[in-house]
Amino acid sequence: MKFIRNHLAFIFPMMAILLGVEFFLVFDRTTNSYEKGLKEGYSMFVVTKKPFKVEEFKTLNKHISESLEIDKDRLASQISDGMSQSNAREILKELPYFYNLKLDGYLKSSALEGIKEDLMSSKDIKKVETFGNSYSDSYRLFTFIKFILNVFIIFMSLISLFLIIKQMEIWRYAHKERMQIMKVFGAPLMLRSGVLFRVALIDAIISSFLTSGAFLLLKYKLASDNHIEILTQKQNLLFQSSDFLILIVTSILIVLVSVSLVVFGNEE
């Protein structure tokens, strides 16, 4: 019983850190795909005096990735309704050109203003509409959530690391006698503390498996059973096999750091 409690006192905080890491990875992937959606859905509206090619826009600002001319024919046919052919042609020639511009990434509204300025510096561009407000609102909410989540993960990880080091201290105390005996017979520090590394490494690996298991369960069972559409649609974002590697490496690093802190910190 005491044995199990001892190990859980290590495994739980370790899992808390690993869950934090995995949440970060999942959230990062989800926000990346959301960001992509925002980017793709966004376009800037530009009115020009003469026809523009996408290269010409690009020379004005390198963030512009695509331009789409808005078809004027329907507009023209409405205007020219009931006019003579030549009159209509005359008006049509006077009409400016309309473009939707796509950008190569998700930019802050101040960056959008910069692009607007760059475009307006050309005398052939009459008007630029960035739709900055609605765009930046969702961007701000988005970065805020990301920030809060990261702060929470870091905070939780620090507390967990503290608990892990506490548990290490307990283990070191439990093995103190053995480590002292080995020292008297000339065992180097690494050999003496080997038992701590071994116990901690085994628990770290158990924690990685449990955390991965929890996410796999979420991915394949809970998400579909409960018909959570967002989760089932983006199932591949939830847990990827490379995550397991990241978790294992993270947990081993935590073990190395915490055991070293405890062992080297207590050398008399």
Next chain:
Amino acid sequence: MSTMSTNFVINASNLTLSYSDEDIIKDASFSVKKGEFVFITGPSGSGKSTLLKSFYGQLKPKSGTVVVGGLDMSDITEGKLQELRTHLGIIFQDYKLINEWTVKKNAVLPLMIAGYSVDVQNTQAERLLKHVRLSEYKDRYPLELSGGEQQRVGVARALAKNPFLILADEPTGNLDEYSSNVIWELMENACQQLEATVLVVTHKIPSMFSHRYRHFIIEHKGVYEVH
């Protein structure tokens, strides 16, 4: 390091030892030659264990010097000390066995530390446990043995790597007469057959040894030769 080191296994001059302000051993000078068997006695609390600690580097001299196996213990590096300790055989009154380990594993701890293969460890364990007459207990744990048997494991461990110097701190302090005699026999054998220098701290010199070996006594913080 010095030319003396070929003759003396331990050489102390004006050695002063203390844990705090108060000196436990003061200005002691003495030496132990290679292959000798030496007793150190003294009242309880006189500093016998303290003196022994200075021989295996657990306590640095406050002043003066103590040279063990050619190494000055005052300014020995951690690495050199580790190396020296692998050539010592230390025996404690309370055995200091690792209770989670089998008798066999305990006996070959010095070989494990030296990095010998498990095969070598196993064959040496057989030899050592036969020597201390504990062959049939090799897979038991220390707490399943009597005090005398545990101390024989302690002796086996001390002999495991053919030490040049055996330091024993009241090895029979917790044992009855019969068990004590077995330990004394093993110690004498280590000196005579295995050619180790043996230094034993004890309350009372066993009658079978009286006057046969050199004897130091600790009194009023000094170390004096009785005979």
